[in-house]
Amino acid sequence: MALIVFLSSGLFLGWSLGANDAANVFGTAVGSRMVKFRTAAMVCSIFIILGAVISGAGAAHTLGSLGAVNALPGAFTVALAAALATFWMTRLNLPVSTSQAIVGAILGWNIYASAVTDTNSLRRIVMTWVACPLLSGVIAILMYWLVRGVIRKSKPHLLELDAWTRYGLLAVGAFGSYSLGANNIANVMGVFLPENPFSDLTVLGMTFTGAQQLFLLGGVAISVGVMTYSRRVMGTVGGGIVKISPVAALVVVLAQSITLFLFASQRLEFFLASHHLPTFPLVPVSSSQAVIGAIVGLGILKGGKGIRYRVLGEISLGWVATPVVAGLVSFLLLFFVNNVFNQQVFRETHFRIDAQVVAEVQRRGIPTAGLDELRGQDITNPVRLVKTLTSSGGYSEDQAKQVVDLARVTRLRVDPALLAMAGDRDWLTPGQWQAIEALAGRSFIRTWAFHRALAEASPDWSLRPAAKVNELWNKDLARRLAYLDRKFAVRDED
Amino acid sequence: MTLFKSTREIETKIDGFLDKVAEGALFFQEGVAAYLAGRQEEFAEKIAAINRFESEADTLSREVETNLYSNSLIPEHRGDVLGLLENTDNIIDRAKISLYQFVVEEPVIPAQFHGGFNQLAEASCRAGETAVKAVRAFFRDIQAVQDHLFKVHHYESEADQLSDALKREIFRTRDLDLAHKTQLRYFAHNVERISDEAEAVANRLAIYTIKRTI
Numbered sequence: 286m287a288l289i290v291f292l293s294s295g296l297f298l299g300w301s302l303g304a305n306d307a308a309n310v311f312g313t314a315v316g317s318r319m320v321k322f323r324t325a326a327m328v329c330s331i332f333i334i335l336g337a338v339i340s341g342a343g344a345a346h347t348l349g350s351l352g353a354v355n356a357l358p359g360a361f362t363v364a365l366a367a368a369l370a371t372f373w374m375t376r377l378n379l380p381v382s383t384s385q386a387i388v389g390a391i392l393g394w395n396i397y398a399s400a401v402t403d404t405n406s407l408r409r410i411v412m413t414w415v416a417c418p419l420l421s422g423v424i425a426i427l428m429y430w431l432v433r434g435v436i437r438k439s440k441p442h443l444l445e446l447d448a449w450t451r452y453g454l455l456a457v458g459a460f461g462s463y464s465l466g467a468n469n470i471a472n473v474m475g476v477f478l479p480e481n482p483f484s485d486l487t488v489l490g491m492t493f494t495g496a497q498q499l500f501l502l503g504g505v506a507i508s509v510g511v512m513t514y515s516r517r518v519m520g521t522v523g524g525g526i527v528k529i530s531p532v533a534a535l536v537v538v539l540a541q542s543i544t545l546f547l548f549a550s551q552r553l554e555f556f557l558a559s560h561h562l563p564t565f566p567l568v569p570v571s572s573s574q575a576v577i578g579a580i581v582g583l584g585i586l587k588g589g590k591g592i593r594y595r596v597l598g599e600i601s602l603g604w605v606a607t608p609v610v611a612g613l614v615s616f617l618l619l620f621f622v623n624n625v626f627n628q629q630v631f632r633e634t635h636f637r638i639d640a641q642v643v644a645e646v647q648r649r650g651i652p653t654a655g656l657d658e659l660r661g662q663d664i665t666n667p668v669r670l671v672k673t674l675t676s677s678g679g680y681s682e683d684q685a686k687q688v689v690d691l692a693r694v695t696r697l698r699v700d701p702a703l704l705a706m707a708g709d710r711d712w713l714t715p716g717q718w719q720a721i722e723a724l725a726g727r728s729f730i731r732t733w734a735f736h737r738a739l740a741e742a743s744p745d746w747s748l749r750p751a752a753k754v755n756e757l758w759n760k761d762l763a764r765r766l767a768y769l770d771r772k773f774a775v776r777d778e779d
Numbered sequence: 780m781t782l783f784k785s786t787r788e789i790e791t792k793i794d795g796f797l798d799k800v801a802e803g804a805l806f807f808q809e810g811v812a813a814y815l816a817g818r819q820e821e822f823a824e825k826i827a828a829i830n831r832f833e834s835e836a837d838t839l840s841r842e843v844e845t846n847l848y849s850n851s852l853i854p855e856h857r858g859d860v861l862g863l864l865e866n867t868d869n870i871i872d873r874a875k876i877s878l879y880q881f882v883v884e885e886p887v888i889p890a891q892f893h894g895g896f897n898q899l900a901e902a903s904c905r906a907g908e909t910a911v912k913a914v915r916a917f918f919r920d921i922q923a924v925q926d927h928l929f930k931v932h933h934y935e936s937e938a939d940q941l942s943d944a945l946k947r948e949i950f951r952t953r954d955l956d957l958a959h960k961t962q963l964r965y966f967a968h969n970v971e972r973i974s975d976e977a978e979a980v981a982n983r984l985a986i987y988t989i990k991r992t993i
Contacts, residue, residue, distance in 0.1 A: 318854035443860070443918045443991075444786045444793075447853045451782060531855055 291357055292477055294365035296506040299473040301371035302383045303333070303510020306469070308518035309380065309541065309572040310461035313534035313580070314454040315516075316523010319447075322516055328455060329462045329515075330508035336466025337504030338497050341474075354394050358628035359619065360476035366390040366615035370607050378517045378525075379603035382571030385414075387472055389608030393615025397623075398631035401667045401689060414604060417544060417571060418578025425540035425579035426586050432536055450531045457538045464545075465572070466504055474503035521600075522576060527584035527591045540579040545572060558753030574604065636664040636692040641731065645691050651684050664692070695732050696775040699724040703772050713765070716745035721769075732770050739766075782850070789846050792839050793918065796864065797911050799836035803829050803871035804907035804973065810878050811900040811970065815893045826878055833875045840864045859987045866983055867914055870907045870976045877969040886962055889955070895945035899970050902941055906934035906974035913984055917991070924988045931981040938974035942967050 311325040354360045367383070367390040374381040388410060395402045436446065483495040493501075523529065529537065546553065557564045577600055584592040623630045638659045646653050655678025664670050667689050674685035701721050704713075713721070720743035729735040739746035748762060749755035810825030843864060847857050888896060913927035949955070949963045 318851075321851075437922060440920045442786075442790050443856065444790055444852060445783075448782045448786045 291361040294361045298364045298368035299506030300510035301368045303507035304514035307511040307515040308522045309576045312519040312522025315519045317534040319531045332459045332462035333466035334504035336463035337470040337500045340467035341470035341500045355632045359630035362618045363390045370611035378521045380573040381607045386611040389611030390615040393612040397619045418574045421544040421575040421578035422582025425582035537579040541575040544575040555757045635694040697729045697773040716743040796839040799832045800871045801911040803832045804904045807874035808900045808904035866980045899941045902938040903973040906977035910977035910980040935974045935978040942971040
């Protein structure tokens with residue numbers, strides 16, 4: 286019963302996501318009257334659900350960004366805060382980034398739970414809020430020139446061009462909806478995976494895993510958002526900023542997809558790096574920002590006279606307001622849920638500096654002199670620990686964060702049966718599986734020690750030297766290790 | 780790919796419509812020549828043909844209109860395209876009305892004016908034909924529209940000058956009474972009006988072309 290209550294905020298987040306983000310995929314198509322809203326909503330819903338169920342299941346191993354929140358009532362509250370912020374912006378007809386709302390809400394949780402925020406990745410995310418619309422605008426202009434050249438050369442009949450554009454908008458929209466479902470379902474439903482109430486179901490010889498059923502539920506929530514509430518944001522994207530022609534509508538959606546692909550494709554980065562070409566930084570970017578950037582780019586190409594700067598200003602303000610509002614709401618709600626409903630919104634993390642930690646700190650070439658007086662203490666506030674280390678220990682912030690990471694206590698017990706039950710055996714390489722079996726029954730109190738033991742047992746578990754070509758492997762390995770950490774974690778109440 | 784099928788159908792209908800209008804303009808010119816030469820039978824044939832073309836063109840343009848609306852095609856340009864087809868239809872309508880006036884009034888045109896009337900009919904017909912070419916280019920090759928528009932304006936002003944010269948000549952003649960002169964002026968004006976309709980199409984097209992290139 287409690288789970289259903291907790292699930293509700295995930296479903297609400299899914300609904301807000303559908304109401305807001307469908308506009309990025311189909312806004313220009315509907316705005317230029319090339320695709321009827323009903324058709325767009327239908328195609329969008331179907332492909333979101335397909336993406337969530339088929340490709341979203343792959344994300345079951347990653348948990349999504351909300352995974353950092355380590356207690357279910359906390360995840361519920363964070364999702365609720367993100368959903369409220371997105372919903373409010375949707376009420377104002379503003380296209381905002383749902384991922385931004387989630388980032389803001391998690392920051393609120395970080396502050397409430399006194400967790401350490403990775404300032405570096407935060408800075409990178411904020412930087413993309415400027416870089417992404419700019420790049421998307423430039424790509425839109427280039428694409429427009431290209432498309433115009435092709436049209437001039439091939440001279441299609443006005444009606445044929447219309448038909449091609451229509452099918453193009455539908456195809457790109459369907460593809461965009463599929464990725465929307467695949468990429469965002471982890472944020473909507475990922476946190477509920479460990480407590481999944483669904484068991485595997487076989488229908489007509491096809492097996493649907495519990496995760497797929499959970500994602501189907503999330504996908505349906507997103508679709509309901511699309512059907513019931515996305516029309517007005519589509520209006521803003523499709524015609525609110527600048528009046529857009531059908532061909533330009535297609536260019537906008539294409540430019541958006543290319544921008545997202547450039548920023549998000551690990552395979553592209555691997556390809557570029559292995560051919561000694563410069564790579565794009567891999568950062569999470571917002572499709573809302575890419576779409577608005579592309580539309581403004583085309584507006585500028587036309588001389589900039591048709592752009593409604595007031596609407597553009599409102600949208601930009603919304604981008605700044607979303608994470609801030611989500612963060613504030615998240616903090617306040619967490620306080621409320623924690624103190625009024627007496628729910629545990631975060632699990633306390635313990636940090637202890639002992640001989641094992643000191644040895645590792647030394648191994649990494651970080652001075653250990655400042656650690657002596659902290660030895661043996663049970664510390665629960667990592668932010669204060671970082672402060673103590675930097676102020677009295679003479680550590681740089683980066684070194685202090687490394688020490689805190691090493692000092693974190695996470696009790697693990699290796700139990701291969703847990704993985705076999707979840708059907709993860711095929712997901713691991715034979716070498717990786719052998720290493721896990723070799724460690725069966727052993728306990729660890731630090732994740733890094735567990736990872737090292739794995740690496741010693743099999744080269745399949747060791748990180749490759751830091752280079753662009755190895756990044757894909759290393760990232761994948763980090764994901765697998767994080768999954769093992771979650772699976773083998775020994776909870777306090779167990 | 781049902782959309783492409785209905786698109787092809789409409790394209791064929793638009794092309795058919797434009798063919799009818801162009802043929803109508805040509806038959807008008809030949810009809811005037813036959814009337815002036817006194818070839819009654821041929822004139823009657825031309826009248827019958829232009830009548831048929833006009834009603835076929837009407838049917839086609841109505842079908843295009845219905846198809847565009849029922850399949851909600853080219854939402855951006857639907858109004859423009861329908862306006863354009865209507866204006867183009869005026870060319871063949873005008874050709875039919877003008878030729879019918881010859882049947883109704885059976886004007887006696889002295890031989891000295893035959894050359895002037897023939898030249899005027901030819902210039903008018905050319906303006907109409909070129910306007911049809913410009914409309915075709917609007918659908919297929921937007922870059923070429925401008926060249927055709929330039930020619931339409933050229934033929935229209937040529938028709939203007941020819942009609943002006945013809946009217947002056949008519950009123951300068953001493954052996955015709957005023958009523959006859961007025962009637963002949965009316966016919967010169969009637970023949971010239973086809974080029975005016977062509978120019979109206981060209982003027983609209985100039986604006987639509989700008990709209991389409993943006």
